[in-house]
Amino acid sequence: MASPDNHPVVPEPSLEQRKVLERIEQQRERLHARSAAQRQALALRQEQQSIDPEAPLSVKLITFARLHPVAVAVAAAAAIVAGPSRLVRWAGIAMPLISRLRR
The missing domain is CATH 1.20.5 (Single alpha-helices involved in coiled-coils or other helix-helix interfaces)
Structure with missing residues (x-):
């Protein structure tokens, strides 16, 4: 029809x-x-696949942690194994070097 x-x-x-x-x-x-x-x-x-070079350090660290979760887990495990006294000692040596490199 x-x-x-x-x-x-x-x-x-x-x-x-x-x-x-x-x-x-x-x-x-x-x-x-x-x-x-x-x-x-x-x-x-x-x-988020790239890290902005002009971004603040905290943003760079968060982006790195999102992009590389296994590396962050390994670093955290190494920090736990090393213990707080070694971490403070290493930070006392590394921080002046890092601050010189950033200038």
Whole structure:
């Protein structure tokens, strides 16, 4: 059965069919939102792949920790094994050297 302008007549969906169509539309919206969130997360990860040389030291350290979690864990384990007295002694030697290099 066709209408006068040669387009087939589509019957009005029933109540159950409309509910199904609404659920399908909601699922599509959820999928679009999830894919947009994944794209945004990927863009943020790619943005954080480099360390800005002009950034403050704390930001550089946090970025390094995010990029290299295993290295940070190894350094923390070494600090625990070394103990506080050795760490203070090493810091007393290393800090003047580091401050000279930063100038």
